[in-house]
Amino acid sequence: MEKLLVKGGNKLRGEVTISGAKNAAVAILPACLLVKGNCRIENLPDIKDVKLFLRILEQLNADVKYIDKNTVDIDCTNVDSYRPLGDLTRKMRGSSYLMGALLGRFSNFIVDPPGGCDFGTRPIDQHIKAFETLGADIDTSKGVIEGSAENLSGGNIFFDVITVGATINAMLAATTANGVTVIENAAKEPHIVDLANFLNNMGANIRGAGTDTIKIKGTKDLHGGTYTIIPDQIEAGTFMIAAAATRGDVVLKNVIPRHLEIISAKLIEAGVNISEGEDSVRVWVNDDTKFKHINFIAMPYPGFPTDMQPQLVTFLTTIEGTSMAREGVWDNRFRYVNELKRMGADIRVEGKLAIIDGVNSLIGAHVKATDLRAGAAMIIAGLMAEGTTEITDIYHIDRGYENFEEKFVNLGGSIERVQVVDDLLD
Numbered sequence: 001m002e003k004l005l006v007k008g009g010n011k012l013r014g015e016v017t018i019s020g021a022k023n024a025a026v027a028i029l030p031a032c033l034l035v036k037g038n039c040r041i042e043n044l045p046d047i048k049d050v051k052l053f054l055r056i057l058e059q060l061n062a063d064v065k066y067i068d069k070n071t072v073d074i075d076c077t078n079v080d081s082y083r084p085l086g087d088l089t090r091k092m093r094g095s096s097y098l099m100g101a102l103l104g105r106f107s108n109f110i111v112d113p114p115g116g117c118d119f120g121t122r123p124i125d126q127h128i129k130a131f132e133t134l135g136a137d138i139d140t141s142k143g144v145i146e147g148s149a150e151n152l153s154g155g156n157i158f159f160d161v162i163t164v165g166a167t168i169n170a171m172l173a174a175t176t177a178n179g180v181t182v183i184e185n186a187a188k189e190p191h192i193v194d195l196a197n198f199l200n201n202m203g204a205n206i207r208g209a210g211t212d213t214i215k216i217k218g219t220k221d222l223h224g225g226t227y228t229i230i231p232d233q234i235e236a237g238t239f240m241i242a243a244a245a246t247r248g249d250v251v252l253k254n255v256i257p258r259h260l261e262i263i264s265a266k267l268i269e270a271g272v273n274i275s276e277g278e279d280s281v282r283v284w285v286n287d288d289t290k291f292k293h294i295n296f297i298a299m300p301y302p303g304f305p306t307d308m309q310p311q312l313v314t315f316l317t318t319i320e321g322t323s324m325a326r327e328g329v330w331d332n333r334f335r336y337v338n339e340l341k342r343m344g345a346d347i348r349v350e351g352k353l354a355i356i357d358g359v360n361s362l363i364g365a366h367v368k369a370t371d372l373r374a375g376a377a378m379i380i381a382g383l384m385a386e387g388t389t390e391i392t393d394i395y396h397i398d399r400g401y402e403n404f405e406e407k408f409v410n411l412g413g414s415i416e417r418v419q420v421v422d423d424l425l426d
Helices: 022-034 048-059 093-106 125-133 164-175 190-201 233-245 257-270 306-316 337-342 372-384 395-400 404-410
Strands: 002-007 013-017 038-042 063-068 071-075 108-111 137-139 145-148 156-158 180-184 205-207 213-217 225-228 249-253 273-276 280-284 295-298 322-327 346-350 353-357 366-368 388-392 414-419
Touching: 002 372, 013 404, 022 038, 022 048, 022 093, 022 164, 022 190, 022 233, 048 063, 048 071, 048 093, 048 395, 093 108, 093 125, 093 145, 093 164, 125 137, 125 156, 125 164, 164 180, 164 190, 164 213, 190 205, 190 225, 233 249, 233 257, 233 280, 233 306, 233 372, 257 273, 257 280, 257 306, 295 306, 306 322, 306 337, 306 353, 306 372, 337 346, 337 366, 337 372, 366 372, 372 388, 372 395, 372 404, 404 414
Parallel strands: 013 249, 038 225, 156 180, 295 322, 366 388
Antiparallel strands: 002 388, 002 414, 038 071, 063 071, 108 145, 137 145, 180 213, 205 213, 249 280, 273 280, 322 353, 346 353
16 A cells, blocks of 8 residues: 655646546557457556556457557457456446447457446446447346347447447447447547547548547458557646646646647636647746636536546635536546545535635645545645645556656655555554
């Protein structure tokens, strides 16, 4: 067990290079199952979720070779099983994409319910709807999710709600299905576009990714190739908010500024300075700036990302006045609020609405990372706070951020990773 010790008071200054996108990686790795040939994946983030997914592929008999820590060769030609081990898949939410990938490869799958961060109910009804539209039978009565199809064929899929996971699974299953599939009310997130670009690079025929209608002409002749994953929109946004929250001056390199527009807009509304380069963004705060309270809604792309909601709420805790944050995606994403309250934040939650009354400052305390993005928010809170903040359950952070504390330290933040000694009195 490890914890992070974060000392507040330092302004973040300098340059930080953003890693490859976690959310794109965990969609592209299972997509390799559809390809018979070697896929070289570049700019893979060196994080626990990626390493776990590579173990799952190896367990299915894929040939996985690291070229360096961010480049991997994956050859799924000899994959001969559609039953991944449950003790691996239950550790991450992204394992749900194995359903669509295995259905597309074998017309069958048996997958345990996925794990990952707990944000409340995560129904898979829209995933099932997509698979059934393509001709698969789905059985969830035995404690696992089973799918089979005699003839996987294209169809018209209309999602009742915008859902990233079901959009990805529908794309994976339809890529090799017979005929044409049309996905309507599709999610538009950057990692969905990245998945489509990867598959097209390997010979698929997918059009419209990034809009609400995706058209896929099925093909079984996918070939190997090389693909570079996009920069991580959420990691970039996290450092943008951290720079603002510490009143610093940080240049983010290896980013796609267009993916960050809504995050930039909200920070500018609060009084933060932002300028964009071709593949960089600078975030800085003037010495005399008085931040303004703001309201925002977390919603599907191009709206404000739900994965950035905890970080922005943390930033708002010390801004004078009342800010409001509404969660438009998950049922239970405010569990981290109690941790901020330990640090002196004044926040009340009413259903999916958080009402933040600004306080003069946060005070260092013992807190925990209740999930991946909440863990990032606790680091930001610690950097803002007076004194030292101890953050436990940091395995959540390691799942999704590469060299996270090292990047903060290089910007002047005071963060130390230490071993936790069990206290029998706890």
